[in-house]
Amino acid sequence: MPDYKCHTPEGVTDYLPDECMAKNQIEQSLQTTFYSYGYRRVQTPVIEYHDIYAAASGDISSEKLFKFFDPQGRILALRGDITTSIARMMGTKWGAAPLPARLCYVAEAFRYNGSSSSLPSEFTQAGIELIGAGGAAADAEIIIVAITALLDAGISEFQIDIGQVSFFKGLAGQIGLSAEDTEKMCTLIDHKDSVGIAEVIAKYSADSEIKDLMLSIPDLFGGEEVLSCADSPRLNALSRSALSNLRQVYDIIKGCGLETYISLDLGMLQSIDYYTGVIFKGFTYGVGFAICGGGRYDALIENFGADMAAVGLAISVNRVLAAMQRQKKPLASPITHILLWTDTANAASYDTGQKLRRAGLIVENYLGEGDTEAALAYANAHGIGAVAAPLPGGSLQMLYCDGRRRIITAAELEGGDLL
Amino acid sequence: MKYLTIALAKGRLAEISMDLFLKIGLDCSEMKEKTRKLIFADEKNKIKFILVKAADVPTYVEYGAADIGIVGKDTLLQEGRNLYEMIDLGFGQCRMCVCGPLAMKDKLDSINDLRVASKFTNVARSYFFNEKGRTVEIITLQGSVELAPLVGLSEVIVDIVETGKTLRENGLDVLETICDISARFVVNRVSMKMERERILDIVQKLKGVLAEGGVEN
Numbered sequence: 222m223p224d225y226k227c228h229t230p231e232g233v234t235d236y237l238p239d240e241c242m243a244k245n246q247i248e249q250s251l252q253t254t255f256y257s258y259g260y261r262r263v264q265t266p267v268i269e270y271h272d273i274y275a276a277a278s279g280d281i282s283s284e285k286l287f288k289f290f291d292p293q294g295r296i297l298a299l300r301g302d303i304t305t306s307i308a309r310m311m312g313t314k315w316g317a318a319p320l321p322a323r324l325c326y327v328a329e330a331f332r333y334n335g336s337s338s339s340l341p342s343e344f345t346q347a348g349i350e351l352i353g354a355g356g357a358a359a360d361a362e363i364i365i366v367a368i369t370a371l372l373d374a375g376i377s378e379f380q381i382d383i384g385q386v387s388f389f390k391g392l393a394g395q396i397g398l399s400a401e402d403t404e405k406m407c408t409l410i411d412h413k414d415s416v417g418i419a420e421v422i423a424k425y426s427a428d429s430e431i432k433d434l435m436l437s438i439p440d441l442f443g444g445e446e447v448l449s450c451a452d453s454p455r456l457n458a459l460s461r462s463a464l465s466n467l468r469q470v471y472d473i474i475k476g477c478g479l480e481t482y483i484s485l486d487l488g489m490l491q492s493i494d495y496y497t498g499v500i501f502k503g504f505t506y507g508v509g510f511a512i513c514g515g516g517r518y519d520a521l522i523e524n525f526g527a528d529m530a531a532v533g534l535a536i537s538v539n540r541v542l543a544a545m546q547r548q549k550k551p552l553a554s555p556i557t558h559i560l561l562w563t564d565t566a567n568a569a570s571y572d573t574g575q576k577l578r579r580a581g582l583i584v585e586n587y588l589g590e591g592d593t594e595a596a597l598a599y600a601n602a603h604g605i606g607a608v609a610a611p612l613p614g615g616s617l618q619m620l621y622c623d624g625r626r627r628i629i630t631a632a633e634l635e636g637g638d639l640l
Numbered sequence: 641m642k643y644l645t646i647a648l649a650k651g652r653l654a655e656i657s658m659d660l661f662l663k664i665g666l667d668c669s670e671m672k673e674k675t676r677k678l679i680f681a682d683e684k685n686k687i688k689f690i691l692v693k694a695a696d697v698p699t700y701v702e703y704g705a706a707d708i709g710i711v712g713k714d715t716l717l718q719e720g721r722n723l724y725e726m727i728d729l730g731f732g733q734c735r736m737c738v739c740g741p742l743a744m745k746d747k748l749d750s751i752n753d754l755r756v757a758s759k760f761t762n763v764a765r766s767y768f769f770n771e772k773g774r775t776v777e778i779i780t781l782q783g784s785v786e787l788a789p790l791v792g793l794s795e796v797i798v799d800i801v802e803t804g805k806t807l808r809e810n811g812l813d814v815l816e817t818i819c820d821i822s823a824r825f826v827v828n829r830v831s832m833k834m835e836r837e838r839i840l841d842i843v844q845k846l847k848g849v850l851a852e853g854g855v856e857n
């Protein structure tokens with residue numbers, strides 16, 4: 222049997238310090254934005270019963286989940302997304318606590334993407350859920366938080382594409398598409414495959430204006446003008462309310478002066494058995510996949526025993542990190558880092574180190590042999606900016622890697638204003 | 641302006657595509673020269689052309705390494721990538737078919753352990769499993785698929801058929817047609833949004849050329 226002890230399984234990876242630090246900074250930044258809008262962090266288990274995904278399809282369909290058994294033979298799964306877990310938590314544990322609930326998370330989810338794909342099986346999502354609030358104001362809030370969070374994290378060129386699945390559902394109902402054809406049609410529209418759409422439509426006899434609208438869905442994307450292109454007096458109530466919801470969401474975001482970041486796409490139809498209203502995805506340069514996505518899912522929590530409207534957002538931390546690297550965006554500069562060289566058994570060294578740490582520096586102890594020059598060579602090799610060597614009387618000799626020398630007096634050290 | 645990258649499937653599709661791009665004013669004449677280069681640029685329009693193996697076009701486009709691709713529907717069906725399929729370019733026409741000895745025609749639905757050899761394994765699987773509701777054994781081959789029924793490796797094959805000449809010369813016939821195939825203009829999902837105007841401009845111009853009769857097939 223081949224020996225895999227020196228390998229990580231397909232689709233998972235290690236993060237070495239620099240990359241881990243960068244990823245962590247993004248997570249911190251996203252979380253800070255979420256907190257600032259009143260979202261409170263929750264944590265759900267990594268392992269769930271497979272049953273919670275029973276109604277799921279698409280990205281979290283059974284084939285994509287990592288499954289195993291508990292000692293009683295029940296099927297377990299590594300969580301395929303966080304929203305389903307939060308829906309379970311809300312449906313079963315929120316009880317009579319007040320709504321709406323604003324919840325956020327930063328956590329890993331797991332999906333098996335097949336060995337031919339280089340998409341990761343383990344990925345970090347940072348997201349929010351606004352539960353117990355319907356309507357355009359809630360939809361818009363989620364998208365506004367998405368825009369703010371991406372800007373705060375350092376991504377400046379991006380676009381959030383907003384759709385509304387009910388527009389399509391209304392048309393499908395009016396044409397009388399069978400369940401099978403509805404599913405097929407979704408995939409075709411999602412791929413903008415107009416040839417395929419025309420083939421399916423041709424089988425049905427319905428209002429020709431509605432059929433034409435269905436045919437034109439792949440082209441219904443762009444700016445505000447999409448809303449008027451999609452409008453028709455022949456639309457049924459469902460499609461009509463979808464358009465008016467989208468109009469309201471657009472206007473709220475425009476009112477915030479953020480319309481440059483958004484566009485509309487009525488052909489965005491992924492996971493329509495999951496989403497019930499607004500749906501959106503965020504894109505940026507350098508990454509071929511969406512960096513964030515979300516939408517309204519008013520029917521999900523019902524599966525877990527409570528009827529709650531909900532809308533949410535998930536940002537892919539891994540893809541934001543990849544975008545920052547490919548767009549060569551500087552990540553926050555590292556905190557000043559120094560190396561503390563001390564004489565063996567210098568009782569004051571712990572004390573000196575603590576003072577420097579309290580002043581906001583990262584202070585690493587030098588464990589090697591030799592004098593301060595040896596320590597300086599070590600500092601250079603490890604990318605540490607300077608060596609600090611305590612002098613008798615409580616002052617500190619600083620040796621910087623660029624050759625500068627400086628004495629920090631005991632009083633300066635006491636004052637703590639060293640940065 | 642950022643470069644737009646267009647991935648072309650090496651071979652005849654690339655040649656026809658080049659003529660098409662020339663007609664809409666994109667200069668890829670450099671590719672016509674005999675060279676081993678795989679990447680060419682139209683500096684004026686900020687467009688890069690890359691030449692890749694047909695089966696890899698959808699991969700380049702899905703990952704965004706190329707913004708646009710031109711590739712046969714057969715490859716798209718086989719690779720099943722997540723892309724926008726914007727235009728049917730009309731050239732490279734053929735059919736995806738189930739082929740075998742004519743005697744198999746009536747037995748196709750009754751043989752218990754039907755063996756199907758194909759390069760297009762996903763297409764074959766999806767057709768027999770999903771559309772026909774049949775469990776069959778799929779055998780992956782890389783080429784000369786017509787040989788499989790002749791030497792008893794499989795009962796039938798799934799392959800693309802253009803004129804049917806190779807089939808007939810090997811004593812095989814088309815038993816069932818799965819779908820029609822032609823070249824498609826595909827776009828990466830993110831590029832479609834981030835470079836919407838430039839891409840739609842190319843799409844509109846291409847549609848214009850196609851409406852006027854396109855290019856020689």
